[in-house]
Amino acid sequence: MSVPENITLIVDxxxxxxxxxxxxxxxxxxxxxxxxxxxDGELKDLDQPIPAGAEVEPVxxxxxxxxxxxxxxxxxxxAQAVQQLRPDAKLGIGPYITDGFYFDFDVEEPFTxxxxxxxxxxxxxxxxxxQKFRRRAVSEDExxxxxxxxxYKLELIGLKGASDEAGEGADVEVGGAELTIYDNVDARSxxxxxxxxCRGPHLPNTKLISxxxxxxxxxxxxxxxxxxNKQLQRIYGTAWPTKDDLKAxxxxxxxAERRDHRKLGSELDxxxxxxxxxxxxxxxxxKGGIIRKAMEDYxxxxxxxxxYEFVYTPHITKGHLYEVxxxxxxxxxxxxxxxxxxxxxxxxxxxxxPGQDYYLKPMNCPMHTLIYRSRxxxxxxxxxxxxxxxxxxxxxxxxxxxxxxxxxxxxxDDAHIYCTREQMKDELTGTLNFVLGLLKDYGLDDxxxxxxxxxxxxxxGSDELWEEAxxxxxxxxxxSGLELVPDPGGAAFYGPKISVQAKxxxxxxxxxxxxxxxxxxxxxxxxxxxxxxxxxxxxxxxxRALFGSVERFMAVLTEHYAGAFPAWxxxxxxxxxxxxxxxxxxxxxxxxxxxxxxxxAEVDISSDRFPKKIxxxxxxxxxxxxxxxxxxxxxxxxxxxxxxxxQDNGVPVDEAVRRIVEAVRSRAx
RNA sequence: GCCUCCUUAGCUCAGUCGGUAGAGCGUCUCACUCGUAAUGAGAAGGUCGCCGGUUCGAUUCCGGCAGGAGGCUCCA
Numbered sequence: 007m008s009v010p011e012n013i014t015l016i017v018d019x020x021x022x023x024x025x026x027x028x029x030x031x032x033x034x035x036x037x038x039x040x041x042x043x044x045x046d047g048e049l050k051d052l053d054q055p056i057p058a059g060a061e062v063e064p065v066x067x068x069x070x071x072x073x074x075x076x077x078x079x080x081x082x083x084x085a086q087a088v089q090q091l092r093p094d095a096k097l098g099i100g101p102y103i104t105d106g107f108y109f110d111f112d113v114e115e116p117f118t119x120x121x122x123x124x125x126x127x128x129x130x131x132x133x134x135x136x137q138k139f140r141r142r143a144v145s146e147d148e149x150x151x152x153x154x155x156x157x158y159k160l161e162l163i164g165l166k167g168a169s170d171e172a173g174e175g176a177d178v179e180v181g182g183a184e185l186t187i188y189d190n191v192d193a194r195s196x197x198x199x200x201x202x203x204c205r206g207p208h209l210p211n212t213k214l215i216s217x218x219x220x221x222x223x224x225x226x227x228x229x230x231x232x233x234x235n236k237q238l239q240r241i242y243g244t245a246w247p248t249k250d251d252l253k254a255x256x257x258x259x260x261x262a263e264r265r266d267h268r269k270l271g272s273e274l275d276x277x278x279x280x281x282x283x284x285x286x287x288x289x290x291x292x293k294g295g296i297i298r299k300a301m302e303d304y305x306x307x308x309x310x311x312x313x314y315e316f317v318y319t320p321h322i323t324k325g326h327l328y329e330v331x332x333x334x335x336x337x338x339x340x341x342x343x344x345x346x347x348x349x350x351x352x353x354x355x356x357x358x359x360p361g362q363d364y365y366l367k368p369m370n371c372p373m374h375t376l377i378y379r380s381r382x383x384x385x386x387x388x389x390x391x392x393x394x395x396x397x398x399x400x401x402x403x404x405x406x407x408x409x410x411x412x413x414x415x416x417x418x419d420d421a422h423i424y425c426t427r428e429q430m431k432d433e434l435t436g437t438l439n440f441v442l443g444l445l446k447d448y449g450l451d452d453x454x455x456x457x458x459x460x461x462x463x464x465x466x467g468s469d470e471l472w473e474e475a476x477x478x479x480x481x482x483x484x485x486s487g488l489e490l491v492p493d494p495g496g497a498a499f500y501g502p503k504i505s506v507q508a509k510x511x512x513x514x515x516x517x518x519x520x521x522x523x524x525x526x527x528x529x530x531x532x533x534x535x536x537x538x539x540x541x542x543x544x545x546x547x548x549x550r551a552l553f554g555s556v557e558r559f560m561a562v563l564t565e566h567y568a569g570a571f572p573a574w575x576x577x578x579x580x581x582x583x584x585x586x587x588x589x590x591x592x593x594x595x596x597x598x599x600x601x602x603x604x605x606x607a608e609v610d611i612s613s614d615r616f617p618k619k620i621x622x623x624x625x626x627x628x629x630x631x632x633x634x635x636x637x638x639x640x641x642x643x644x645x646x647x648x649x650x651x652x653q654d655n656g657v658p659v660d661e662a663v664r665r666i667v668e669a670v671r672s673r674a675x
Numbered sequence: 676g677c678c679u680c681c682u683u684a685g686c687u688c689a690g691u692c693g694g695u696a697g698a699g700c701g702u703c704u705c706a707c708u709c710g711u712a713a714u715g716a717g718a719a720g721g722u723c724g725c726c727g728g729u730u731c732g733a734u735u736c737c738g739g740c741a742g743g744a745g746g747c748u749c750c751a
Contacts, residue, residue: 108746116678116679117679118679118680119680223679223745223746224679224745224746225678225745225746225747226677226678226679226746227678227746227747227748228677228678228747228748231747231748233676233677233747233748233749237677237678237747238678238747239678239679240746240747242745242746273686279742281724281741281742281743284741284742285741285742285743333751336751337751339676339749340749340751369751371751400750400751402749402750403676403748403749404676405677405678405746405747405748406676406748406749406750407743408744412750498751500751522751549751583710583711584708585708585709585710585711586708586710587708588708613705613706613707613708614713614714615707615708615713616708616709616710616711617709617710617713617714618712618713618714619711619712620710620712621713622712622713623712624711624712625712631711633710633711634710635710636710638710645710645711647711651711651712653711655710655711
């Protein structure tokens with residue numbers, strides 16, 4: 007019988023003397039929002055004794071860590087419900103993720119939407135029964151014995167200590183220093199009703215999950231993330247501290263759905279994907295065409311100003327080019343299969359002339375490099391900046407094609423810069439600034455950078471070259487003052503890259519521009535320039551795309567603006583609506599003046615009633631609605647109605663034209 | 676590519692327990708001419724994604740293919 011001794015803890019920065027065995031619950035038991043504690047930086051269950059001298063902080067349910075714990079515990083409750091419904095279900099992993107959680111199961115029959123509804127109900131029963139989560143350290147043998155019926159858990163036990171290899175999410179099960187099992191203990195009987203091999207920590211009890219959770223979808227997922235493995239059935243869910251938080255989250259999803267470019271694209275008549283063309287091959291309708299043309303025209307203007315030269319290359323080429331570039335080695339699966347042409351056979355079927363393979367081009371760089379190589383180059387020409395809206399075709403796997411963001415035929419705003427090694431840093435800096443400035447002009451202005459570095463499994467070129475290039479990119483990125491996130495192993499085989507990640511109007515991030523160094527292509531194509539000292543030297547090559555693909559960028563802008571494009575990009579910039587037919591001619595005069603200034607303006611002379619015309623213009627998200635009735639006509643004025651519903655009435659026509667022209671020319675948002 | 680689900684009028688969606696279909700919006704016509712998000716009436720529009728099978732008969736059941744959605748894997 008040991009007598010309790012006093013120990014000292016640092017609680018929330020202040021020293022506290024408590025007895026040994028004091029737990030987080032003892033310290034913070036009166037605060038219902040505290041779900042776990044951070045002990046010397048590590049999250050621990052509330053019922054765990056805290057060692058002497060430790061620094062302890064409370065972690066509330068609404069904090070980032072607290073939300074993760076809540077969601078992880080919700081995943082356990084879901085798994086318990088699943089094993090009630092399907093006793094044969096074998097457990098995979100069940101981690102928290104952004105905004106929610108999932109759990110993988112090996113089951114005979116996939117889950118149906120009805121199953122999800124029923125599971126939500128049984129989860130509520132479990133939540134309300136107020137089970138305790140109880141942590142228990144076990145030896146490996148004990149774990150194997152207890153998890154004998156769970157083959158996937160046994161596999162994870164075998165992988166303990168190598169959780170990096172176990173697959174994403176596996177560290178929540180076996181990532182800790184010791185193996186632990188969490189029992190779910192019934193509040194009344196004290197019986198263990200369910201258990202799972204898990205690192206924890208967990209909520210003290212299920213009650214805290216309340217009714218602020220939802221199961222969102224089911225889908226298949228490969229065990230341990232490899233397509234070589236069996237597919238398990240995954241159920242996704244979300245959980246929040248309060249029902250209001252859950253509703254706010256669901257509203258966020260609804261908002262994203264309203265902005266979906268696929269939906270807006272057909273509502274606003276911008277583009278479509280005719281089945282007749284094949285998956286991932288979009289066509290742009292006149293209204294989408296205007297937006298695209300405005301985007302491209304402005305891009306061309308800026309590239310001209312920044313010293314780029316324009317080139318044009320074909321969409322198809324003999325295969326040899328991609329043998330030289332290495333694309334057929336590295337990316338053959340991602341290319342459309344070749345067309346074999348020009349073969350001639352003898353009557354007996356033997357080959358008289360072997361013919362050739364032609365490929366649709368998946369990248370523009372080899373062709374730009376041929377332009378470089380078309381004649382000898384002098385150092386005086388460098389940096390040589392070749393730009394093209396280059397259409398490329400990639401055989402994306404059918405399951406990954408998605409609207410305009412992942413297609414099989416797209417147009418890159420692609421440039422390749424050839425420069426000396428000494429010019430490389432200035433050129434990269436200039437390019438990054440150019441890219442960021444231009445993105446801002448299109449309305450994106452919240453960025454961070456990602457630095458993708460060498461994949462040790464997949465690269466060409468010397469280590470020294472990679473080191474120099476990576477260091478240069480890092481210096482350039484840091485000089486920009488933007489946040490820089492490392493992406494180890496994310497580089498393409500031929501060189502490291504910086505990518506610009508942009509946040510949109512509702513806080514989602516999109517990978518936009520990339521600036522990439524390439525050591526492979528200059529080498530493979532043997533390109534050179536003559537230096538001041540007369541020697542021949544190899545240039546450095548920089549790939550950069552700003553939109554990435556024009557199609558994808560248009561999708562991002564559509565979602566960013568929710569279809570309400572700034573006036574300079576809007577397909578129709580002005581709709582003039584007469585209060586009655588009598589004023590048609592008056593508005594035609596106004597519209598003619600706008601058209602003379604290059605403004606896309608029209609008069610709504612349909613037989614609809616006035617309010618209906620307002621509604622139509624509003625649904626079309628037209629930036630400026632000009633209205634004229636008797637009062638306006640007499641005053642030589644028009645009335646503005648803006649997209650937010652606000653009005654500015656009785657504006658003199660000269661003034662109105664001036665305002666609209668100014669908004670368009672300045673590319674105002 | 677893999678898993679689950681889906682495909683009915685231009686769009687959004689009903690419907691047929693196997694007997695070839697219906698609404699709203701949009702379109703067209705006529706009437707109405709109205710001051711800030713839906714005037715009324717009428718009409719047109721579909722071999723129910725495509726191909727095959729079962730059946731007296733298939734939009735409905737079965738199979739294949741194509742396209743789509745959500746995931747997984749992938750994304751130069």
